[in-house]
Amino acid sequence: MFHIYLCEDNLQQLNTYKQIVNNQILIFEYEAQIVQATDNPLDIITATRMNNERGGLYLIDIELNGQKERGLNLAAGIRSLDVLAKIIFITTHSEMSFLTFERKVEPFDYILKDRGIESVKKQLEEDLRLVWKRRNTIGEKMKTLFTYQIGNRIRRIPMNDLLFIETSSVPHRLILHALHRVIEFNGNLTEIGKNYPKLFRCHKCFLINPENIVSLNTKERTVEFANHNKCDVSSRKIRELKKMLS
CATH class of the missing domain: 2.40.50.1020 (LytTr DNA-binding domain)
Known part of the structure; x- marks a missing residue:
């Protein structure tokens, strides 16, 4: 089972992302589920620690609850627990993308909210399909390891x-x-x-x-x-x- 985590402090946006992800799971019959959707980074860390499976997908806002780099700190914590994690930032802070390289969190994508929800939806759907495709390709190779x-x-x-x-x-x-x-x-x-x-x-x-x-x-x-x-x-x-x- 492919585990997906969401961390966003805007409840309306959080619910929108959940709907986008769940629709993709339903349409393409992915063996995946959202295991945590919250505005609290500690909930994400706790859920990651409790989950034995690695290689989860994390959708994170960079600014959380008024703290501009809290999402980056969360991503760094995730990376230390799950070296195979796929991290996607969904944020308004285009100017902070360089920090993801400085912090070495290796994001899969960096989606900008200010391009509008339709653009976010399209990019997120493409990311989900690509992550799943690569996961299956790796899965076939991993059968020999x-x-x-x-x-x-x-x-x-x-x-x-x-x-x-x-x-x-x-x-x-x-x-x-x-x-x-x-x-x-x-x-x-x-x-x-x-x-x-x-x-x-x-x-x-x-x-x-x-x-x-x-x-x-x-x-x-x-x-x-x-x-x-x-x-x-x-x-x-x-x-x-x-x-x-x-």
């Missing part, structure tokens, strides 16, 4: 290198075993399984890549990989895994 996050850094490895992921003795920590390295990161096996359907949950503690299995021992209920690591397989998963490998 496994993405994980350590701190604020997004990292990726080829799916072909991934052997298995196991739970750690530390709560909410996972251990990824690849062909030539072992990586620890925060995560949840169930969520990863949903996002990467090619991986197989062979045991409550293991999520494996069937393409890298060297052998399956049905008597010992284990699978072995090219680096000689082994994973347990639960008794109720043996038949399904055996069928998958045949």
Whole structure:
């Protein structure tokens, strides 16, 4: 699900942007939703922190509640939390566009309100279509990569290198075993399984890549990989895994 956030202190304009976005979602059947629409930047930051998915779309006014650079400060905060965020400024302050480069917030677009609502609507609709198109293109490429996050850094490895992921003795920590390295990161096996359907949950503690299995021992209920690591397989998963490998 693609998450969209709006921050605008003019209630009428906020509702207009919501309508434009929701109409585009309905017309083009985007798997997207507005998760926060507010005049309070803290609400946006809180919602971003609570959302595990990265790469959201943020529509922000630069001047909020009489504070001329509050939207810029919000964008900087978003960028520190979501390095993949798409940030669109909708503002009357054309003279402040250079500050977005100084603050290194990397805006996707800079829409000027004083050109009229029809111009804003047209530009916003074009941006939504382009963001969605690029998201789908990246999504196809990402199917061949496994993405994980350590701190604020997004990292990726080829799916072909991934052997298995196991739970750690530390709560909410996972251990990824690849062909030539072992990586620890925060995560949840169930969520990863949903996002990467090619991986197989062979045991409550293991999520494996069937393409890298060297052998399956049905008597010992284990699978072995090219680096000689082994994973347990639960008794109720043996038949399904055996069928998958045949």
